[in-house]
Amino acid sequence: MASTTHTVKIAIIGGSGLYSLDGFQQLDTIRPQTPWGLPSDNIIISLSPEGHKIAFLARHGSGHQFNPSEIPVRANIAALKSLGVEVILAFSAVGSLREEIRPADFVLPSQIIDRTKGFRENTFFEKGVTAHAGFADPFHSKLADLIYAHTKEALTEGSSWHKNKTLVCMEGPAFSTRAESHLYRSWNCDIINMSVIPEAKLAREAEIAYQMICMSTDYDCWHESEEPVSVQAVMATMAQNSTNAKKALSFILPAIEEALKEASFLEDIKGSMKFSIITRPT
Ligand code: ADE
DSSP: OOOOSOOOSEEEEEOTTOOOOTTSEEEEEEOOOBTTBOOSSOEEEEEOTTSOEEEEEETTTTTTOSOTTTOOHHHHHHHHHHTTOOEEEEEEEEEEOSTTSOTTOEEEEEEEEEESOSOSOOOSOOTTOOBOOOOSSOSOHHHHHHHHHHHTTOSOTTOOEEEEEEEEEEOOSSOOOHHHHHHHHHTTOOEEESOHHHHHHHHHHTTOEEEEEEEEEEOTTTOTTSOOOOHHHHHHHHHHHHHHHHHHHHHHHHHHHHHTTSGGGGTTTTTTTTTTBOSOOO
């Protein structure tokens, strides 16, 4: 079993196009074996340029080896939990379903519609132990408010923030059809990705405060005057998005460290699973 002397409270999960955080000073590298297998890649424990300790994990692996349906999400969340992680900032490239959310904008979703197909392993509780986590509000709203309050000026010119949006999570790996893209718009979804489920559910079960920071890369395929989404388009916008992600982190990390000094910041998530297990003890 791999081990480290470091405990880390804040984890950053990087998605498509965000496979590392350059400028961060690497302190340790660990790939813990968990009861659910190995995480997607090494977890890099590092210091931000401003001196804040974080654990970084590339969701798809550093060479993007895992497609969204194959990511070992339970191992990822369990490995971060084993390091003492209390807060996850989960970055993700997303398609925009709204005219006003332009490529290179950043979005803090507050709701999710799950359109995955049901074969992703989405709970730690199974095989004789049943639990039902509360998931009405799938993200940590205090974390979202904190991020929004501290990063309004953090993006390069032309990019803006949006908050309180609805994220639809599709199975993939192929992108949506035009009919599906229009359907999601008619459901009032604002952005689309392939990876918030089951990550958000498992973080909730692990009592980790979780907020996804979505980086818009394309207009999916509903927009009449834009090309339908392609990997090329996603990766082209991600070059600018990853610069913005690192800039935003320089504002977010000090604010979170400060907030974590107050026990009240995580009071809604810590202990939230206490009454969720329904299986009768034998
Ligand atoms: N990730 C980035 N763009 C996407 C899109 N249009 N659909 C699903 N996932 C995405």
